[in-house]
Amino acid sequence: MGQAVDDEATTETAAEPGTASRRQVIGRAIGAAGVVAVGGVGYGVARATEPGGSPSPPASSASDIVPFYGANQAGIATPAQDRLAFAAFDVTSGSAQAFQVMLGTWAAAAAQMTKGLPVGAVDNNPQSPPIDTGEADGLSAAGLTITVGFGPSLFDHRFGLAGKRPAALADLPTLPGDGSLQPARSGGDLCVQACADDPTVAFHVIRNFARLARGTAVIRWSQLGFGRTSSTSDSQQTERNLMGFKDGTRNIKAEAADDLRDHVWVGSETDQAWMTGGSYLVARRIRMLIESWDTDYLSDQENVFGRFKTSGAPLTGKSEFDTPDLAAKHTDGTPVIPLNAHIRLAGPETNNNQKILRRGYSYTDGIDSATGLLDAGLFFLAYQKDPRRQFVPIQTRLGHQDNLNEYIRHTGSALFAVPPGVSAAGDWWGKSLFA
Numbered sequence: 557m558g559q560a561v562d563d564e565a566t567t568e569t570a571a572e573p574g575t576a577s578r579r580q581v582i583g584r585a586i587g588a589a590g591v592v593a594v595g596g597v598g599y600g601v602a603r604a605t606e607p608g609g610s611p612s613p614p615a616s617s618a619s620d621i622v623p624f625y626g627a628n629q630a631g632i633a634t635p636a637q638d639r640l641a642f643a644a645f646d647v648t649s650g651s652a653q654a655f656q657v658m659l660g661t662w663a664a665a666a667a668q669m670t671k672g673l674p675v676g677a678v679d680n681n682p683q684s685p686p687i688d689t690g691e692a693d694g695l696s697a698a699g700l701t702i703t704v705g706f707g708p709s710l711f712d713h714r715f716g717l718a719g720k721r722p723a724a725l726a727d728l729p730t731l732p733g734d735g736s737l738q739p740a741r742s743g744g745d746l747c748v749q750a751c752a753d754d755p756t757v758a759f760h761v762i763r764n765f766a767r768l769a770r771g772t773a774v775i776r777w778s779q780l781g782f783g784r785t786s787s788t789s790d791s792q793q794t795e796r797n798l799m800g801f802k803d804g805t806r807n808i809k810a811e812a813a814d815d816l817r818d819h820v821w822v823g824s825e826t827d828q829a830w831m832t833g834g835s836y837l838v839a840r841r842i843r844m845l846i847e848s849w850d851t852d853y854l855s856d857q858e859n860v861f862g863r864f865k866t867s868g869a870p871l872t873g874k875s876e877f878d879t880p881d882l883a884a885k886h887t888d889g890t891p892v893i894p895l896n897a898h899i900r901l902a903g904p905e906t907n908n909n910q911k912i913l914r915r916g917y918s919y920t921d922g923i924d925s926a927t928g929l930l931d932a933g934l935f936f937l938a939y940q941k942d943p944r945r946q947f948v949p950i951q952t953r954l955g956h957q958d959n960l961n962e963y964i965r966h967t968g969s970a971l972f973a974v975p976p977g978v979s980a981a982g983d984w985w986g987k988s989l990f991a
């Protein structure tokens with residue numbers, strides 16, 4: 557990360573004579589929070605040259621930077637990066653204004669970090685803590701995207717948002733296979749998904765957001781991920797999950813504009829206009845019973861998914877991208893792709909043509925101290941237009957019938973409404989919710 561630049565604020569809320577506008581109140585509070593307002597109205601940050609040295613040179617080139625501002629949030633249709641740092645937050649302050657200050661501060665910080673810049677000075681005052689924690693100083697932006705969502709619990713009485721809750725943000729029902737869900741790894745008022753090609757750059761976001769949120773919100777649970785298990789662009793080769801299978805072959809890809817329109821981005825059909833251009837994120841922490849999987853015969857592993865392990869081809873094909881033939885039968889009349897195979901049950905042919913955009917990562921959190929077995933698996937992330945028509949029916953089918961169930965346990969679950977993108981400096985996620 558190199559020297560910080562200033563972000564210019566662009567909007568101003570009209571105020572009664574003699575009173576501070578909401579914008580001014582929020583701007584001042586952001587200054588007090590430690591992110592220095594520049595020019596009276598900005599959310600930008602300035603960095604003094606360190607006494608005995610000079611700031612680290614900018615490390616980012618244009619190809620490392622994914623634009624933060626835009627109609628949709630980055631980190632959804634953006635080609636999946638290699639690393640994930642994810643956190644769910646609970647808002648602890650009862651003040652709607654404090655909550656907006658936090659979101660405004662986060663947005664200003666996000667604009668900096670996604671350019672490979674610190675959120676504030678690392679080294680300008682020996683008598684106070686540095687504003688940026690510093691671990692990403694000198695690193696490039698590494699393709700960083702920061703994606704923020706709102707959980708169902710945010711739309712209660714606290715901030716007057718009950719009437720703004722979209723119908724699609726209904727709490728997920730109890731689904732088959734939910735018996736191992738842990739409340740401490742589930743839910744949350746907010747989520748932050750930070751993806752980058754450098755683990756330090758991704759973690760830096762969660763750490764600094766938690767710091768900037770102090771007094772307003774706290775982390776409820778978090779998850780680190782590695783080895784993206786879903787390619788989300790035709791330009792990417794398909795990676796493998798921890799079961800050794802290529803994962804993401806038939807995913808929605810960034811180049812498929814029709815699929816994004818039909819299955820991912822919320823359109824004019826929404827009951828809440830503030831969600832137009834947004835999406836819904838389902839997060840599931842799915843532990844794999846790896847030791848048990850590793851004793852399973854190859855042919856059985858392939859029948860679990862309905863694909864060959866090495867090539868990733870469907871059992872009815874030769875190459876990875878061959879279309880599965882669900883009608884194909886062996887000479888004895890049994891289906892080549894078993895009736896309970898994962899791809900048969902999860903695919904659009906079985907689910908009323910519904911698709912989801914998967915953006916999951918492998919995780920490992922050491923061992924389960926009760927058993928000594930690895931606690932590792934898939935942190936499943938999926939974006940969609942309406943979970944009631946996409947994730948819920950698909951997971952209901954999988955939870956009842958999937959051959960994979962013998963080898964997995966869902967241990968965490970959360971749902972978030974991911975609003976459209978932040979338009980420019982001075983905007984933040986869901987700002988119109990409070991208009």
Ligand SMILES: C=CC1=C(C)c2cc3[nH]c(cc4nc(cc5[nH]c(cc1n2)c(C)c5CCC(=O)O)C(CCC(=O)O)=C4C)c(C)c3C=C
Nearest residue numbers: 797801802803804805806842899902903904934950951964
């Ligand atoms: C509710 C949705 C899904 C959950 C939960 C889920 C868990 C899960 N999946 C794998 C591995 C693979 N999944 C594959 C395909 C696939 N999975 C889902 C949905 C869920 N998966 C869909 C919609 C699809 C696409 C189906 C199709 O159209 O054919 C594959 C095959 C390769 C691919 O197309 O991506 C693998 C492998 C694991 C390990 C897992 C839980 C741990």
Ligand SMILES: [Fe+2]
Nearest residue numbers: 803898899902
């Ligand atoms: Fe799957």
